[in-house]
Amino acid sequence: MENTEKLANSKEVIAYIAERFPKCFTVEGEAKPLKIGIFQDLAERLNDDPKVSKTQLRAALRQYTSSWRYLHSVKPGASRVDLDGNACGELEQEHIDHAAQTLAESKARAAERRKQQAKKADGQGKTPAKGKKAAAQTAKARTSKPKPAKMTKKAKEPRRELSASDVVVGKDVNVNMGNGNLPATIVEINKDEVRVRLTNGLTMLVKAEHLSA
Numbered sequence: 001m002e003n004t005e006k007l008a009n010s011k012e013v014i015a016y017i018a019e020r021f022p023k024c025f026t027v028e029g030e031a032k033p034l035k036i037g038i039f040q041d042l043a044e045r046l047n048d049d050p051k052v053s054k055t056q057l058r059a060a061l062r063q064y065t066s067s068w069r070y071l072h073s074v075k076p077g078a079s080r081v082d083l084d085g086n087a088c089g090e091l092e093q094e095h096i097d098h099a100a101q102t103l104a105e106s107k108a109r110a111a112e113r114r115k116q117q118a119k120k121a122d123g124q125g126k127t128p129a130k131g132k133k134a135a136a137q138t139a140k141a142r143t144s145k146p147k148p149a150k151m152t153k154k155a156k157e158p159r160r161e162l163s164a165s166d167v168v169v170g171k172d173v174n175v176n177m178g179n180g181n182l183p184a185t186i187v188e189i190n191k192d193e194v195r196v197r198l199t200n201g202l203t204m205l206v207k208a209e210h211l212s213a
Contacts, residue, residue, distance in 0.1 A: 013056050017046075028188050030069070031067075032078075033080045033081070045083060069188060071099045161213075166213065172185050175210060176210045
C-alpha cells in the first residue's frame, strides 16, 4: 500500500506540499521567497509521511525554485517565509541579482528553443525538388496566381512575436489560435508555459511561442 500511495513526480509533490503548507507554497499566482534551509524543515515535518521521500522533496524544491514564477518573486522588498508563512527577513541583494540573472538566462534559452523549433517547422514544411522537376515547379510558381492560403499567411504577418523580456505577468497579449488571435492577459509564468486570462474571464495554459503582441 505504501508504494501505491507515493506521489509520482515533482509536480505532484509541489501540489501536495502547497496543500500541506499553503502559507508557504503555491501552485499558481505569485510565489513567495522561501526561508534558507526550508528543505530541512520540510524533511522534519514530513519525516513520517508515506507519500513523499526526501529525494522527491529535494527534486521538487529544485524545480519549484527554478521556475519563472518563483524567480519573479525574488525581488527587492520581498521577505522570505517559513512553512507557516512567518517572515524570515528580507532578501539579500546578491540573491536578488542571482535570481534576476537566472531568470534572464532561462528566458533566453526558451526564446532560442522557440526560434529553433520555428526554423525546424519551417524546414519541414518545404519539400525540396530536384532537376527538371524543380525547374518546372519554379516556372509554374512564377506564372500561377497567388493561392488563397498564401494570402491568408501574409495577412497574419503583421503580428509581432514576443521577445523574452515581453513575457511578464500583467502583459496584454494575443493568443494565436488556428482561426485567429484571442486577446488575453498574462497571469502566470512557469518556464516556457504561460497561463493567460481571456477577455471572457476564462484562463488557459499555452506555450510562450503561441503568444504575440
